[in-house]
Amino acid sequence: MHATPKDIRDPQAGPAPIDRKVLDQYREIDPSGGPGLAHRIVRIYIDSAAETLRQIEQAIAGRDPEALRQATHSLKSSTASIGAMSLADLFRELEAMAKAARIDDAAVVFDEARNEYERVLVALRDLLAEAP
Amino acid sequence: MNDRPWRILVADDEPVTRELIKAALEKAGFQVFLAEDGEDALRQFSDVPCDMVLLDVNMPGLNGHQVCAHLRRQLGEEFPIVMVTGMDDIDSIRRAYDAGATDFIVKPVNWPLLGHRIRYLFRGVQVVNDLHAANARNAAMLQALPDSLLRLNADGMVLDAHLTTGDTAQARRPMPGDHISGVLPADIAHRMLKAAELARIGGDGLTVNYALSRNDGTEHHYEARMADINGEETLCLVRDVTERKNAERDIHRLAFVDSLTGLPNRLSFVQRLDREIRRARREGDRLAVLFLDLDGFKNINDSLGHGIGDLLLQRAADRLRQGVRPADLVARADPLDAESNLARLGGDEFTVLVPSLHHADDALGLAHRIHDLLRRPFILDGREIVITASIGIALFPDDGADAEALLMHADTAMYHAKDEGRDNCQFYRTALTVEAIRRLTLESSLRQAIERGEFFMAYQPQLDLASGRVLSLEALIRWRHPERGLVSPMEFIPAAEESGLIVLIGEWVLRAACADAARWVAAGTPVRVAVNLSAVQFMQPELVRRVRAILAETGLAAQWLELEVTEGVLMEDSATTMTTLKDLRQDGIQIALDDFGTGYSSLSYLKRLPLNRIKIDRSFVRGLPADKENLAIVRTIVALAGNLGFTLVAEGIETLEQARLLRDMECEALQGSYISAPVAAAAIPALLAAYWPLAAAA
Known part of the structure; x- marks a missing residue:
């Protein structure tokens, strides 16, 4: 199953990549x-x-579901911790796919996650650039 | 542990979470150590032991569950291990508990709450630790306590029991669920419950002392103390106080018992003497203190050594114990009680208390017995030792009003005995010694008199006025002492009565008189013999049987025997008196009332007595006929006897005038020196053959 084009988000568009409230706590x-x-x-x-x-x-x-699971699990958690909820959701999706060994599906979602990650990085760098 | 912050080791492979946990915990005041995976966690823990470990479940290498299981095995059940796991991962939570996790924290973590959460966990851990420590302390305390411990509910049921080992006193060791009355004797259980109840309402007297026999037969003493727990339950501590009791007994022994002889010591004796004096004062009783000192004991000690001396004192004490043994002296006292009348004051000085003294001679009798007992040689260490004692006697109340005075005077009397040549006994009052010795001597002489046949009979005729002949004789005992010659009955009869010898002597008289009478009857000159019965004889339960036996033995028909009893004997208005008299009368024996008029018998009582005869006492005949008062009394007695249907015998007839006067008053018979003095049996046949014209002289 492949993701449809409309699922591919423009890194410059969509809702804010970071929930500032998470970091504020x-x-x-x-x-x-x-x-x-x-x-x-x-x-x-x-x-x-x-x-x-x-x-x-x-x-x-490498089509290694266990390595995929371990990595996505870890990243899911830290991503949620910095308030990047959409990205965290994608990693959760990836983790579930890893558990189900759906590597092809995972490859599609991973592309989406990478885009979202770029958006998150921009937002994070903006945040760091703010006066401490 | 309270001086430094709690240390927490956090293991998470994910750096963001790791940093957040660290921040949150440090904010809450904990000291945090970070590990990047399971192996790192174990390594760090062995370097710096922490108070808690937080483990992420998902870690490369050793995962959280594995680290948890490892630490759990290593650190025991109480160490707090907290798993950090995804909220959705129920299976992981279950496995965390299987691995021995104390608690879990779910992700996403509520960071501001994390520190509080961990603090709560520590508090729980602390409570558990405190509880464990308290339990351990309690267990150690119970182990160290010599007490058994029972928790009882309000009904007296055992809720739990901690028992000292080896305590097999109770028939059954109490178990939870037992009722206290099921494991202890009823009276003890009752006292326990009473004390428990008092404890619950905050009262006093919460100690119950009791004794139980162990299975091995020894008696053990217990002290149970009650403490209220919560108004419902009672804590009951039971301690075996046998050793303390034994120690107390030993202390008492040391204080009150002479360790050499085992006899009471001076302190004990003085206390007992004080008690007995108070009792004697209350009851109007007399008592005696004998003070005994062994003659020449110092020589024995000096020449043969203290070892022999001590041995001699012990053996002498044993002889003294024999001396006061109740079978010999006071039948009502038990042996232990009798021994408590003895004491060793110290050295070779002993004392003996004689409570309830009847006669001063009793004390002397005891002294003589002690002398006799001590006089037997002692064999000590193969050596024969003869020792005597000097004894002094003081009497209460005669010689002193308190223990101190009595002891001092008995001591003085003892020194008097030493002065008199030792091996003798002296009263504090010299006159008493003389008198007592005389009576004691008299007693022993009387005893010998029976054996040696020193008694003999005399008879005083009674003239029958109707026939002018002697038809009866009063039998009288005589004693010819080998040295003193004839001893007056007035002297020896009272002594015989006091010593109880009167029973033996009376029986001898009865037998002798019956034998004589039987001879006279057989010779064709029948005559009645009148034998006096003393009060002591009359009270003998076997009197009737003894009289019958003697009649049978001597072959005398009962009609020839008359028994004379005094008013005093009959004063005891008892069924026994009446039965005895009736039995004797039934047999055909005559009964005469002696010394009539000297007692205080009621007429109605007299009337009921089965008497044949009344004897007018000589004191009323004396001075007749001039003594108008006596004359009036005699006339009254005569009238009375006539009315009651008794015949009369007048005693103490000394003149013809008196004989005529009483004859005219219709007295049946006369007795007195005017008729004949008492004569020996040999002279009787002649008197029986004689005829007195007095009857016709009217």
Whole structure:
């Protein structure tokens, strides 16, 4: 089963890639109550996500459902943690496909996830660029 | 652990989540260590032990479940391990518990709440830990306590029981579900429940002491204490206090018992003497204290050594125990009680208490018995030792009003005995010694008199006024003492009565008189013999049987025997008196009332007695006919006897005038020196043959 063209989203269009409320809640557990923790989290995400994304790509290319599951599971969780809910939903979808060993379907969704990831990265960099 | 923040090891392969958990927990005040996977977690934990571990389930390599199972095995059940797992992953949660997780946290994590959540978890852990520690302390305490412990409900049912090992006193060891009355004797259970009830309402007296016999037969003492738990349940601590009781007993022994002889010591004796003095004062009783000192004991100690000396004291104490044994002295006392009348004051000084003293001689008798017992040689260490004792006696209330005075005076009397040449006994009052010795001597002489045949009979004729002949004789005992010659009955009869020898002597008299009478009857000069019965004899339950036996033995027909009893004997208005008299009369034996007029018998009582004869006492005849008062009394007695249907015998007739006067008053018979003094049996036949013209002289 292949995704229809209308499912492919333009990285510049659609709803906001990041729910700022998710990141705002980290002020409550920030040692000084500011955005410092949120920014640190975002940086960690930016640093680590690229690697995980590559693992997903390899897993699909290597048709390895378990490696795919492990990587998507991990990324799903951290993606949700930075408030990128749409992207997190895509990773959840990918995880379910990995469990079901639907590698071809996963390849289609992964393309979509990569687009959304780009949008998220832009949004995250914008966020970091804001005054701390 | 309270000085430093709680340490938490967090294992998650995913860096964002890891960082968030760290931030959230540090915000809540915990110290956080981070591990990137399962192996890392185990490694770090062995380096720095933490108070809690948070594990992500999904980790490459060892997953969370595996790490959890590993740590659980290593750290025991109470260590808190928390799994972090997806909200939707129910299967993972189930497996977390199987692996031994304490709790779980679901993703997405509510970050602001995470710290609170973990704090709650720690609090729970702490409560559990505290509980375990408390339980361990309690268990250790129970282990260390010498008490058995029962928890009882309000009805007295055992809820749980912690029992000291080896306690087999109870017939059944109490188990939960038992009622206390099922495992303890009824009276003890009752007292326990009473105390438990008091404890529940906050009362006093919550200790119950009781004794139980163990299966091995030994008696154990227990002390049960009650404490209220919550107004419903009671905690009952039972302690075996046998050792304490034994110690108390030992202390008591040390304080009150002489360790060498086992006899009561001075303190004990003085206390007992005080008690007995109070009792004697209350009851108007007398008592005696004997103070005994072994003669020449110091020489034995010095020459043969203290070992022999101590042995001698122990053996002497044993002889003293024999001396006061109740079978010999006071029948009502039990042996232990009798021994408590003894004491060793110290050294070679002993004391003996004689409670309820009847006569001063009783104390002397005991002293003599002790002398006799001690005089037998002691064989000590193969050596024969003879020892005597000097004994002093003080009497209450005569010689002192309190224990101190009595002991002091008995001691003084003892020194007097030493002065008198040792091996003797002295009263504190010298006169008493003399008197008591005389009576004791008299007693032992009387005893010997029976054996040696020193008694003999005399008879005083009674003149029958109708016939002018002697038809009856009063039998009188005489004692010829080998040294003192004739001893007056006035002297020895009272002594015989007090010592109880009167029974033996009376029987001897009865037998002798019956034998004589039988001889005279057989010789064709029948005569009645009148034998006096003392009160003691009359009270003997076997009197009637004894009289019948003697009549049979001597071959005398009952009609020739008359028994004279005094008013005093008959005063006891009892069924026994009446039965005895009736039985004797039934047999044909005559009964005379002696010394009539000297007692206080009621006429209605007299009238019911089965008497044949009344004897007018000599005191009323004396001075007749001039003594108008006596004359009036005699006339009254004569009239009375006539009315009651008794015949009369007048005693103490000394003159012809008196004889005539009483004859004219219609007295049946006369007795007295005017007729004849008492004479020996040999002189009787002649008197029986004689004829007194007095009857015709009117």
